[in-house]
Amino acid sequence: MRTAVGVLVLASLAALFALPSVLSAYYITLVLPAVAYAIALLGFNLLFGYTGLLSFGHALYVAVGAYGAAVLSSKLGIKSFELVLLLSGAAAVAAAIPVALLSVRYEKIFFGILTLAFGMLFHSFLFKFYDITGGDTGIRVLRPSLFGNEFKDLDKTAFLVGPFYYYCVGLLAVLGFVMWRIVHSPFGLHLVASRENRRKSEYLGVRVRFFRLIAFSISAFYCAVGGAILAINTGQADPELAYWTHSGELVFMAVLGGFANFFGPLVGAFTFIFLKSELMGITQFWRFWLGLTLIVIVVLFPRGLVGLGQDLWTRLHRQ
Amino acid sequence: MLAIQNLAVDIQGSLILRGISLEVGPGELVCLVGRNGAGKTTTFRTIMGYLRPVSGTIGFRDKSLVNLPTYRIAQLGVGYSPEESQVFADLTVAENIELPTWTRKGGRPAKERIDLAYDIFPKLRQYAHRDGDQLSGGERKMVSIARALALDPQLLLLDEPFEGLSPAIIPSIIGGIASIQKLGHGILMAESNVHHIPEFADRIYVLERGEIIYQGKPGDTYPPEVMKVVTGGA
Incomplete structure (x- = not known):
């Protein structure tokens, strides 16, 4: 089982790297957000799956990252993507600490509602403080440089589906590996122990x-x-990123893929993005079908798609 | 080592402990005997900082434990094996026992502490890689005590270690307790039935409605009002 997982992970990574030579640029611009959500969900699930704290306000930190990239690139003229990631990440941590100081005193629904409230506060801030945040239009995000290389000869799409795409897949691999080490370290086991019973731990x-x-x-x-x-x-950071329905989408993806498994949320991110875009192309009632999918998952496959896959795997191997 | 004086604890307006005093010295096995609801678990939870006393003092190696957070008290060297379901179901037996070696550093090396825990309950070695939810009640009890021991505590609190266990397994737990005592650790153990108390206990305190009504040695002839309490209502 363990080697099978390793092979599957390497194969998926190889497939991601090979995609641009198979798929059209349109599909790559769809894979890119899936990669972004996969990274976000690695973090989200450390809190949800491993620590047992369901946040309904994590779109706040996605938005901090987006606005961080916007402010740093178009207002402060910082081009380096590495610097943008570090500084927006640091800003998100700085925004998270006061919220966390209050929220981690609570569990379950109280934790969820508190994080939801903070998320909505931040959305109002982005929406109303027009002079700082650009209000409902948001702020433009300029193309960054990767490892100091600006790729000036490429147009916007060629940059996104080319070097930027490979960079982000590489980032997913690195951050995924780091998260794997985190959840399997003593620190991760402390989280799992305290998820089960706070007092006991x-x-x-x-x-x-x-x-x-x-x-x-x-x-x-x-x-x-x-x-x-x-x-x-x-190319834009807008306040919808911080809206509570966006936080809900993060929860959706984690549940869809299966939050009990390390790889579940990653599978959930990719499935959700493609499901959503395909459904939106077919019908204007895509929200209905997404909702129905979630109901089926929760009722019939509470361990998500990855749980379903594991069951099929064991069934195949028993025969 | 542990010295409790005039401890009074109030839970939601009713006084559960009414000024109890007791002591546990190094290498001593001390038993707290009383019926359900007498205040045994409340005593333990108060020592562990989960409940705050109204008055009284709890001293542990010349330090006051009152108002310290629970995790600090554990890190100072008080191991606690609670009565209710004790094992983390999502961790393996090995991880359960290893956990306290991460939370409390210093003293003896982790490996030694883990080996010691297994030496006391050798049966657990077979189950090391099982998840916590695949154990029987007796095995869970052993994991819980072994885990408290891996904290390398100077003082061990055991809340009804024989509760709900088959009589066949009780001797191995008693054997474990005896070997812990030989290491020089102090042990405070709660029990509802006096017949379950190991005869090598140094002292017993009888707790009834939040007060200590008797103090003596096991095997003493108890006064009738104590007898009524300590035979577990039988």
Whole structure:
């Protein structure tokens, strides 16, 4: 099973790298947001799947990443994408700490509602403070340089589906590996232990609130990285990114793929993006079909698509 | 090592502990005997900082434990094996036992502490890679005590370690307790039935409605009002 997972991960990565030579540029501009969401969900699921805290406000940190990229590129003239990622990530962590300080004192619905409230506060800020945030039009995001290379000879699409795409897939691989190490470290096991029973783990000396604060901050960083990629892909940071329905989409993707598994949210991100774009092309009632999908998943396959895949795998191997 | 004086604890307006005092020295096995609801678990939870006392003091190696957060108390070297379901179902037995070696550093090396926990309950080695939810009640109890031991505690709190176990498994838990005591750790153990108390216990306290009504040695002839309490209502 373990080697099978390793092979599958490497094969998926290879496939992602090979995609631009197979698919048209249109589809690559669809894969790019899926990669961005996959990164954001790696962080989101550290908090949801591993720590057991369901946030309904993580679009806030995606938006911080997007607006970070916007402000740094078009207002401060910073081109380096590495610097943009680090600074927007740091901004997201700085925004997350006060929220987390208050929220991690609570669990379950209270935690969810608090994070939702903070998310809505931030959305109003982006929407109403026109002079700073550009209001409903948002802020333009300029093309960054990658490792100091500006790719001036490429037009916008060629840049996005070319070097930027490969860069982001590489980023997904690196951040995915780092997250894999995090959840399998003693720190990750502390989170899992405290998810099951907070008091019980405190009896063993686990600093539950402190560890949850750290997990929250890491998840905010990952969401900001995803947000920066999204903003560069669309060329715009707009307040819809911070809207609570966007937080809901993050939850949707995690549940769709299966939050109990490390790779579930990644599968969920890719499936969701393609499902949504295909449905939007077929019918104007795409929200109805998305909702129906979620109901089927929750009722019939609560472990998500990855859980379904695991069941099929064991069934095949038993025969 | 552990010195509790005039401890009073109030839960939602009713006084559960009414000024109890007790002591546990290094290498001592001390038993707290009382019926359900007498205040045994409340005593443990208060020592662990989960409940705040109204008055009284809890001293542990000349330090006051009152108002310290729970995780600090554990890190100071108080191991607690609670009565209710104790094992993390999502972690393996090995991870359950390893966890306290991460939360409390220093002292003896982690490997030594883990080996010691397994030496006390050798049966657990077979189950090391099973998940916590695949164990029987007795095995869970052993994991819980072994895990508290891996914290390398100077003081071990055991809340009804025989509760709900088959009589066949009780001797191996008693054997475990004896070997922990030989290491020089202090043990405070709660029990509702006096017949379950190991005869090598140093001292027993009888707790009834939040007060200590008797203090003595196991095997003493108890006064009748104590007998009524300590035989578990039988």
